[in-house]
Amino acid sequence: MVNNTVKKYELINNLNEKKTIIEESINNILLALGEDIHREGLIETPKRVAEMYLEVFQGITLSNQKIAEMYNKCFSISSSEIVIVKDIPTFSYCEHHMALMFNMSISVGYIPNKKVIGLSKIARISELVCKRLQIQERIGKDIFEVLNIILDTDDIIVKIDSEHSCMRSRGVKVGNSMTTTYYCGGLFKEETERRKEFFNLCQTK
Secondary structure (H helix, E strand, C coil), rough: CCCCCCCCHHCCCCCCHHHHHHHHHHHHHHHHCCCCCHHHHHCCHHHHHHHHHHHHHHCCHHHHHHHHHCCCEEECCCCCCCCCCCCEEEEEECCCCCCCCEEEEEEECCCCCCCEECCCCCCCHHHHCCCCCHHHHHHHHHHHHHHHHHHHCCCCCEEEEEEEEEHHHCCEEECCCCCEEEEECCHHCCCCHHHHHHHHHCCCC
């Protein structure tokens, strides 16, 4: 049962308070597993885990609107040719198991509506969206929503290929299994040829 006396994570603004709560929680997990929290290898573990969590989950407290505001730097353009940033390497933590990651390669395409975004910003947006407890199916939608706000167009497509450690290390234990998802809108959703163009360009070296 959840302890209702502990404030919700997003309402805790003090960094030291966040660290303390996480460290105490990790200590309790180690004790519940039967570990000796005073042995040399574990003494600093709660602190290291707290620091890691605050880094890899920093996207949890940021809405898609806020991320869009952070990276809303565009340039005017007259071209309407497809723009693709492909094979962006990133990772996220499965919200169902927390301790298990899935490694991803993300490809993003869009058709400019009189403006384009810096290419590195697409990689940064993808990375920040992944710094949440996630499922793969939602990541594509989140990236789409952020870019939709910035670029003012629905002509966006996001393709994700990933390996899930929760499938490899527990349960079914399937090795070398890949999961592919995509999320799209506008012309990419309406026109099969546009989707094919994107997928074909993603495969080229």
